[in-house]
Amino acid sequence: MSGRRKMDTFLAIASIRVVRKYTGDPIPDDVLRRLLEAGRATGSAQNRQSWRFYVVRQREVLDQLAETISSPENLHGAQLAIALVMTAPRAFDAGRAAQNIMLAAWAEGIGSCPNRARKHDDAKRILDLEDDYELSTIISLGYPDEPLRPKSRDPEESLRRIDRKPLDELTHWID
């Protein structure tokens, strides 16, 4: 057991960044279990839970999957990957589960990147998926080899530095 690191929810949401470079430090089993629990806990339409979590730690398989995505180095350098597989085409629910997993990881100090398999059929073959399953995303994971953890505990500071459209441009008010 490695103990659980905590982070305030809004700080995690505001400060999370995509991490593509990882140290060689392994992810402890109890931490990995919590990331999977975060995926499992996700709400879905009619509570259908159409997801399966393929945990890939075998180096050879990570390297094979790397050739199916647009940034192979994300998987070559990852400690592990969670391939989010859908038994039905429910992309909205998949996005919710992926977000839960990545936030839970960030809160524990682990960086992640969602990678779409451009060579979808190749990736399905490598994972030995059933024909009617869909590979939603391959989340690469590892401890960040970048100084990306929030420097401040202030989410407002993170929000000021984020590369996003301003709120005014995104929001419409029906009052």
Next chain:
Amino acid sequence: MSGRRKMDTFLAIASIRVVRKYTGDPIPDDVLRRLLEAGRATGSAQNRQSWRFYVVRQREVLDQLAETISSPENLHGAQLAIALVMTAPRAFDAGRAAQNIMLAAWAEGIGSCPNRARKHDDAKRILDLEDDYELSTIISLGYPDEPLRPKSRDPEESLRRIDRKPLDELTHWID
């Protein structure tokens, strides 16, 4: 300003429940702003940010929208709704943004429910959306009129009581 309530990220993920009954307490503006910031902060494919947040507080419009979803009472009783509108069909990204908004709400003590507009065209007309926009979900929001806040600060206890498939059934290991 109402002050920000904090909750540990993993606890929020493990303990969040769908809330369909709300008290009449209004959601303060600064709290609402943080929910929108949570949506804005969400990562998306190629950072496209294809979302717009339609904040509906006008009672007449909430009641009109209620007739487009399968559980009208969710919107009749809500203090407000955030309609998540996509300028491009990116359901995975929409799911990520919705999850961020609902987790940020839960962390502040606010309950939510994502409602799909079954009468999609009617809802688009009520919101005065452009033709090529897509209404992803209508998130109803309010303070819970149910004892649904986590009784324990222990996420593991929440995970034991959750109505979900067991992790063993969902997880495949490639070691």
